[in-house]
């Protein structure tokens with residue numbers, strides 16, 4: 218296996234321009250599973266571990282190399298909550314948000330927050346420089362993205378109007394070290410509620426109908442919350458697979474969306 222350890226972003230970008238077939242390596246917590254279990258033999262591999270520029274986190278940009286351990290203390294409450302649920306301390310110490318975004322698993326726990334925040338994915342290449350891709354254009358299917366072969370994800374760009382009141386929750390088959398069966402982020406700001414879900418469609422999704430319903434209510438009581446849960450359950454697009462059934466995912470989506478809305482209302 219040919220291994221290129223990039224020392225900075227320019228070196229990484231140059232290596233990717235030179236070898237667009239190369240596989241990028243950040244924390245390796247997704248990639249090495251494929252190497253070990255699916256007998257993937259990527260070559261060359263460009264390691265981003267030493268690229269310090271990618272680890273920087275500012276109010277405007279979460280660097281692709283920011284680890285979950287770092288994001289556990291993010292000022293964005295729901296992102297911090299999501300970070301705390303990823304894997305184990307060992308996984309969070311090396312696993313990155315950039316790897317989560319690039320893998321684009323429907324169960325990626327960082328993705329509902331990105332959708333609720335209406336964030337954009339910043340990508341860079343030697344040839345075209347930097348471009349910003351809205352999250353809904355970036356995620357194009359199960360483990361599919363619009364990242365070009367010569368590009369590196371440099372970060373998640375955070376709009377300045379992300380609501381401060383936000384909550385994350387996920388449902389899985391146990392309480393820890395679990396891949397989400399359903400995950401959800403709810404945010405409440407001056408423009409109303411935002412609801413995003415993961416593991417219930419090929420890509421992360423916003424529950425637009427549920428948001429419109431909720432934001433049209435003059436007050437939110439148990440009646441509206443019950444209706445909201447039904448709308449969310451109808452709006453998601455889950456499948457039945459080895460982790461859960463479509464019916465359970467629909468039900469759980471409504472339940473956790475309702476709970477998170479209740480938490481946001483009470484804050």
Ligand SMILES: Cc1cc2nc3c(=O)[nH]c(=O)nc-3n(C[C@H](O)[C@H](O)[C@H](O)COP(=O)(O)OP(=O)(O)OC[C@H]3O[C@@H](n4cnc5c(N)ncnc54)[C@H](O)[C@@H]3O)c2cc1C
Pocket residue numbers: 240241242243244245246247248249250265281282302303304305308311312313314315316317318319320324325326327368369370371394395396397
């Ligand atoms: C035991 C275990 C538990 C886990 N639990 C969870 C969990 O609870 N929730 C969850 O969401 N995930 C979980 N994961 C999956 C994984 O930890 C996360 O998706 C993590 O964020 C991946 O980041 P990484 O840096 O390790 O990515 P890597 O494995 O290094 O890379 C993953 C993919 O992204 C590409 N890539 C990496 N960085 C970039 C970049 N900057 N630009 C372009 N492409 C890039 C790589 O080429 C590769 O295809 C778990 C994994 C394991 C092994």
